[in-house]
Amino acid sequence: MTFKLRAALTAAAAASALLAGSGAQAKDVVIHAGKLFDGTSKTLRSEVTILVHDDRITGVEAGYVDHPGAEVIDLKSSTVLPGLIDCHVHITSQFDGGDPVREAVTETSFDAAYKSTRYVKATLEAGFTTVRDVGSDTDLVVALKRAINAGTVPGPRMWVAGAPLGPTGGHGDPANGLDPELTHPHWDEVTIDSPEQARRTVRAYRRRGVDLIKIMPSGGVLSIGDDPSLQLMADDEIKAVVETAHALKMKVAAHVHGTTAINHALALGVDSIEHGSFGDAESDKLYKAHGAYLVPTMLIASAVYDIAVTHPEKLPPTSAAKAIAVTPVMQGNLNRSYKAGVKIAFGTDQGLVPHGQNAREFALMVKAGMAPVDTLLAATQNAADLIGDPADIGSVQAGRYADIIAVNGDPTADVTVLEHVAFVMKGGEVYKRDGKPTH
Ligand SMILES: [Zn+2]
Incomplete structure (x- = not known):
């Protein structure tokens, strides 16, 4: 399935986000994650691309994939997790x-x-x-x-x-x-x-x-x-x-x-x-x-x-x-x-x-x-x-809100790295980057 097709499939979700008053332009983002804890498995995945369209995750692909026109967020040296x-x-x-x-x-x-x-x-x-x-x-x-x-x-x-x-x-x-x-x-x-x-x-x-x-x-x-x-x-x-x-x-x-x-x-x-x-x-x-x-x-x-x-x-x-x-x-x-x-x-x-x-x-x-x-x-x-809303939150999977964070280090080995979150995205919008608030 192409990225465009996936994006089309989430059109309903995007429309509802616009109605909710976000007013944001339709936006495609790819996140290159060095490691991924996806919230469904106990095993970390390596070198993963997360596709985001507006406020939702539209796909998770193996390897670092680029998509024309999409903004790239480089988290190759980080561990990425669900918000x-x-x-x-x-x-x-x-x-x-x-x-x-x-x-x-x-x-x-x-x-x-x-x-x-x-x-x-x-x-x-x-x-x-x-x-x-x-x-x-x-x-x-x-x-x-x-x-x-x-x-x-x-x-x-x-x-x-x-x-x-x-x-x-x-x-x-x-x-x-x-x-x-x-x-x-x-x-x-x-x-x-x-x-x-x-x-x-x-x-x-x-x-x-x-x-x-x-x-x-x-x-x-x-x-x-x-x-x-x-x-x-x-x-x-x-x-x-x-x-x-x-x-x-x-x-x-x-x-x-x-x-x-x-x-x-x-x-x-x-x-x-x-x-x-x-x-x-x-x-x-x-x-x-x-x-x-x-x-x-x-x-x-x-x-x-x-x-x-x-x-x-x-x-x-x-x-x-x-x-x-x-x-x-x-x-x-x-x-x-x-x-x-x-x-x-x-x-x-x-x-x-x-x-x-x-x-x-x-x-x-x-x-x-x-x-x-x-x-x-x-x-x-x-x-x-x-x-009561696992279809929207709690995991990095297609269809979930793009609520995504990143830390330096491996939280499955040392949970205290979660006390210093470096990157925060909620609903596709970045609130923290390189450890610094963006709002
Ligand atoms: Zn209480």
Whole structure:
């Protein structure tokens, strides 16, 4: 098949890109990749040409092939990979070492909106061309996604959950630990205390434009007072969320630490367990029986632990003690689930660490016992599958978006090379070249 014919076959995709407002001229690019990790195989290929027409990959050919009229991008001395995917970020906030309680009551979502334009840019330039946001102000993160899709703000593709749902007094209840007289128009809309409330809220969230639902079946670490080891959402509430979300073709991500809550959430059909700290052998059976993913979030675990030990006063009251109890078990938990054959998807829980440092997660996953190449699959193929769009993202194959990155060195031997991404293309547009941002 000729390059021209392939290009014609993607005309529909190109037309939709133009309608989406990119306004760009039709463009053909060939990328000469010295090595290619394509997101489908554990083996690196050598000397490969990737054909790009507008925002899509139209072919992958052996050898360095030139196509008349196409711009050539020379990555012969690099390893090329699919754009990375982080399945657990909070893209509209970042821990800056200040007092998080003060910030929560002195800043508005407008402050977060301005700051988040920097966070999405840093994330994209770090090679993360897609993120799944599982906890941000709902209307803010939906608007941010729209702005990125419209080309107003440079950033990764986003799948967004809005503000997480949970019970009164649970991990997602913003009023936890504060003066009970304090109130805010948005605080009550994230608490659900019955199946009826769960159904109505999930439907209302869909109406507001979210892509998935995030729930808080157990308590958490960075909230005041609630206990991570306890199941705080009732089974019928979890069940109502899962059924309503799935009926609307939305996935459900569940923040869970405690064993009982993990096993109940898995049995009730959630699509991923976030953190999953106190999982056990029974959990691994349930993950596999239901095809659910573990998103291990090792980066936040290590970062919170470090702060808890060195500067506990910088965390919300009660969080340091919880971090010291929870985080050390997370490495062993990932190790056990990985060995049991549980599906793992990459997720960092950014931004406790500055946005753009997401790739530090890879080394922590390797430290927990994962093979380097399996951490790469967790951030490409598996993440795309968990998000639910493997036809568009997560691999370098014909038909996928041209979301392509490159690093110097071999990430299947040393994953830390991913902490210094040299080249970033998203949807056929170059955002970083020779290690330098282009926007
Ligand atoms: Zn989180």
